[in-house]
Amino acid sequence: MTVLLDPTSERSPTIRPRLPRPESLDGLAIGILDIAKSRGDVFLHRLGERLSDRGIAVKHYAKPTNTRVAPLPLRQQIAAEVNLVIEGLSD
Amino acid sequence: MADFEARGIPTVGVATTEFIEGAAAQAKSLGIDPALVFIPHPVQDRTDDELKKLADDHFEQILAMLVKGG
Amino acid sequence: MTDQLPQDGLVAVVKRDCPTCVLAAPVLGDLARDAGLTVYTQDDPTFPETVHGRVDDTALNISHRLKVEVVPTLIRFAAGREVERTYGWDRSEWQRLTGVEGLGRDLPEARPGCGAKNVEPGVIERLKVRFNETGLRSRRIEIGEDEDEQEAMYARGWSDGLPLVPPTEERVLSMLDGTARDPQEVLGLVPPVLAAATVEKIAVNAVMAGCKPEYLPVVLAAVEAVLDESFAMHGVLATTMFVGPVIVVNGPVRRRIGMNAKGNALGQGNRANAAIGRALQLVIRNVGEGRPQEVDRATLGNPGKLTYCFAEDEEGSSWEPLSVERGLKPGQSAVTVFAGFGLQGVVDQKSRDPESLSRSFAESLKAIHNVKSAPSCDALLVVCPEHHRTFRNAGWSKARLLEELYRLCEIPGDELIAGAKGIAEGGPPSLAGKIVNKFRPGGLMIVRAGGDAGMFSGIIGGWSAGGPRGSLPVTKEVKP
Numbered sequence: 001m002t003v004l005l006d007p008t009s010e011r012s013p014t015i016r017p018r019l020p021r022p023e024s025l026d027g028l029a030i031g032i033l034d035i036a037k038s039r040g041d042v043f044l045h046r047l048g049e050r051l052s053d054r055g056i057a058v059k060h061y062a063k064p065t066n067t068r069v070a071p072l073p074l075r076q077q078i079a080a081e082v083n084l085v086i087e088g089l090s091d
Numbered sequence: 092m093a094d095f096e097a098r099g100i101p102t103v104g105v106a107t108t109e110f111i112e113g114a115a116a117q118a119k120s121l122g123i124d125p126a127l128v129f130i131p132h133p134v135q136d137r138t139d140d141e142l143k144k145l146a147d148d149h150f151e152q153i154l155a156m157l158v159k160g161g
Numbered sequence: 162m163t164d165q166l167p168q169d170g171l172v173a174v175v176k177r178d179c180p181t182c183v184l185a186a187p188v189l190g191d192l193a194r195d196a197g198l199t200v201y202t203q204d205d206p207t208f209p210e211t212v213h214g215r216v217d218d219t220a221l222n223i224s225h226r227l228k229v230e231v232v233p234t235l236i237r238f239a240a241g242r243e244v245e246r247t248y249g250w251d252r253s254e255w256q257r258l259t260g261v262e263g264l265g266r267d268l269p270e271a272r273p274g275c276g277a278k279n280v281e282p283g284v285i286e287r288l289k290v291r292f293n294e295t296g297l298r299s300r301r302i303e304i305g306e307d308e309d310e311q312e313a314m315y316a317r318g319w320s321d322g323l324p325l326v327p328p329t330e331e332r333v334l335s336m337l338d339g340t341a342r343d344p345q346e347v348l349g350l351v352p353p354v355l356a357a358a359t360v361e362k363i364a365v366n367a368v369m370a371g372c373k374p375e376y377l378p379v380v381l382a383a384v385e386a387v388l389d390e391s392f393a394m395h396g397v398l399a400t401t402m403f404v405g406p407v408i409v410v411n412g413p414v415r416r417r418i419g420m421n422a423k424g425n426a427l428g429q430g431n432r433a434n435a436a437i438g439r440a441l442q443l444v445i446r447n448v449g450e451g452r453p454q455e456v457d458r459a460t461l462g463n464p465g466k467l468t469y470c471f472a473e474d475e476e477g478s479s480w481e482p483l484s485v486e487r488g489l490k491p492g493q494s495a496v497t498v499f500a501g502f503g504l505q506g507v508v509d510q511k512s513r514d515p516e517s518l519s520r521s522f523a524e525s526l527k528a529i530h531n532v533k534s535a536p537s538c539d540a541l542l543v544v545c546p547e548h549h550r551t552f553r554n555a556g557w558s559k560a561r562l563l564e565e566l567y568r569l570c571e572i573p574g575d576e577l578i579a580g581a582k583g584i585a586e587g588g589p590p591s592l593a594g595k596i597v598n599k600f601r602p603g604g605l606m607i608v609r610a611g612g613d614a615g616m617f618s619g620i621i622g623g624w625s626a627g628g629p630r631g632s633l634p635v636t637k638e639v640k641p
Binding site: 001003004005006007008009010011014016052 | 239297299300301302303304305306311313314316317319328329330333351354356362365366409443447448449516624
Binding site: 001014015016017018019020021022023024025027030031037038039040042044046047050069070075079081083084085086087088089090091 | 092094095096098099100101102103104105106107109110113114118122124125126130131132133134135137139142143145146147150153154156157158159160
């Protein structure tokens with residue numbers, strides 16, 4: 001572990017804040033990323049159905065293997081195609 | 092997850108309760124505050140119907156993490 | 162035992178890598194045997210062989226607590242407090258302090274000691290961090306083992322786009338050694354958030370920029386200068402125009418820290434030039450929260466907003482340095498900050514007299530921002546040595562050149578009216594029949610810089626609102 005001194009005015013917390021969320025999901029596309037752990041696909045698929053029932057655009061993606069991070073081309077593709085992501089299931 | 096947020100894509104992660112401590116440790120070491128929803132462990136031995144029900148039960152909670160004020 | 166100092170008794174701190182300690186080893190052995198001396202060794206726990214109960218202080222904790230600076234150091238304690246100490250080998254001193262006669266009969270009377278390990282550069286900082294004596298107040302940020310330091314700093318938004326030197330406590334302590342000023346001294350409030358620029362915060366950013374500690378006083382002077390009200394830093398930052406602070410350094414500090422005033426002075430390759438300018442920009446970014454596409458609204462900006470700092474070529478110049486022209490004493494180290502951008506080159510390889518060369522300069526100066534705009538911004542003319550030679554040979558002082566340039570920058574108002582020359586940009590019809598100068602009085606500054614070969618000078622354009630309504634150049638002394 002490295003300790004660094006903060007070069008900023010320290011007005012913000014040390015933890016990087018989450019991105020601001022949109023006011024509503026209208027007109028937005030949600031990407032569902034299956035990180036390839038057991039049985040996650042059924043769970044995530046059901047989420048996708050519920051979203052579609054609500055009229056929200058959904059795209060499904062899957063990591064090729066759960067042991068490594070999602071490959072860069074996949075991450076770039078997701079970031080280009082959707083506005084929000086649900087990622088799961090970690091255990 | 093941190094990668095998507097870094098690319099401007101708000102993200103919520105879904106994990107089982109087994110992962111609560113691991114998630115906290117990872118978040119601390121990376122200096123991030125990820126949006127996470129936890130579902131009861133275990134998952135591997137559940138039937139399709141049980142998994143669908145878990146998805147239904149947590150659907151609103153997951154969506155809330157993706158909108159303002161959620 | 163290792164962490165306990167005697168309540169009453171004698172203590173010595175030594176190291177093998179010190180000829181005086183080696184010389185005094187027999188005396189240490191005698192005192193250990195006969196007078197209860199405890200010996201702490203800084204480098205090699207097998208030294209001195211003459212002392213059987215010697216204590217390993219390779220961690221330097223005891224040395225640090227005792228504030229040892231020279232080895233050997235000999236200390237007498239009484240009732241838990243230090244009574245007196247001596248260092249180096251000196252028979253009469255050692256005998257007096259220990260109360261033991263006849264020490265080191267075979268040794269010379271005295272021999273100076275050596276520098277102690279615990280005060281070597283780098284070591285003292287580590288010890289201060291270990292003992293939490295740094296006095297540093299900045300928030301500590303822990304970077305986890307999973308995280309790459311560079312990515313962590315990028316992710317936190319600290320970078321200007323290029324990699325940073327991680328600002329560890331040791332590095333910041335070393336940096337603060339470059340100044341005599343108090344780390345908590347506040348130099349001013351940095352816009353736009355008006356956060357306090359302490360010497361410490363500036364040091365943290367100076368580390369990240371790649372500065373050496375000896376550059377810090379120049380960085381501090383530059384920060385002081387841009388925070389001077391008349392520089393109007395908020396406006397300079399927030400403008401849609403091109404400018405950023407340009408730093409010109411004068412005086413002895415230039416050579417002391419190895420700045421470049423010669424070949425490629427406005428380009429890359431010199432650590433001091435590059436790091437000092439960068440440190441200032443990082444302070445604006447990190448302490449002030451001035452960032453592009455946020456409060457910084459620059460449409461294009463300019464490459465100088467990464468770093469723009471150079472030294473004036475004073476040696477052999479017939480012109481007084483910029484700082485002297487602006488009121489400081491000759492020989493005083495100083496910085497001048499100017500809200501400027503880019504470099505408009507002036508190529509003149511044929512002019513043999515000052516009049517012709519002045520016209521070359523003036524025609525280029527009149528094109529800054531737009532040929533139709535006057536009065537326009539301030540400007541900094543950087544005259545290369547070969548061009549300066551033309552003026553020197555003709556006996557033209559800087560004042561003489563400025564006078565000539567102002568005269569040549571008078572423009573008939575008719576040429577400036579909107580629509581004239583088929584250009585919609587321009588001024589009102591009331592300019593007809595008038596004469597307008599491209600520059601406000603005092604809006605033109607001149608420095609000499611550059612390599613000795615090449616007839617290529619340069620113009621650093623300014624900010625449209627230059628002058629009392631906008632940004633004025635500011636000169637500040639470099640204080641140690």
